[in-house]
């Protein structure tokens with residue numbers, strides 16, 4: 297009998313803790329979009345070889361084309377595959393539409 301109530305108490309305490317934690321871990325809508333914004337599969341594929349992929353908000357929309365041009369040259373100079381034209385277009389469109397002034 298007493299054993300059961302201890303288990304019950306533990307159960308209540310644990311479920312309380314777990315639900316408190318899951319509330320805490322819930323990112324706000326804005327944080328979520330920043331996480332997503334830095335998580336485009338092409339950023340991981342073409343930018344992660346040399347440094348952590350940048351966030352689109354690190355540049356203005358007018359600057360990204362030059363940055364990607366320079367990074368593509370870094371890739372070629374380091375004997376990595378150049379970014380295929382279609383992927384470059386898609387990545388640029390994504391960076392530009394999430395840039396700091398977009």
Ligand code: HEC
Nearest residue numbers: 342343344345346347350354363364366367370371374376
């Ligand atoms: C082959 C290595 C390499 C790869 C791959 C690479 N970078 Fe870079 N990146 C560099 C180097 C070296 C620098 C510092 C010199 C410079 O800025 O050119 C740099 C600097 C940067 C900077 C900071 C300088 C600035 O102009 O703001 C950004 C942003 C950046 N890279 C974005 C990217 C993106 C986006 C990709 C993927 C498309 C990428 N990089 C892939 C080597 C690389």
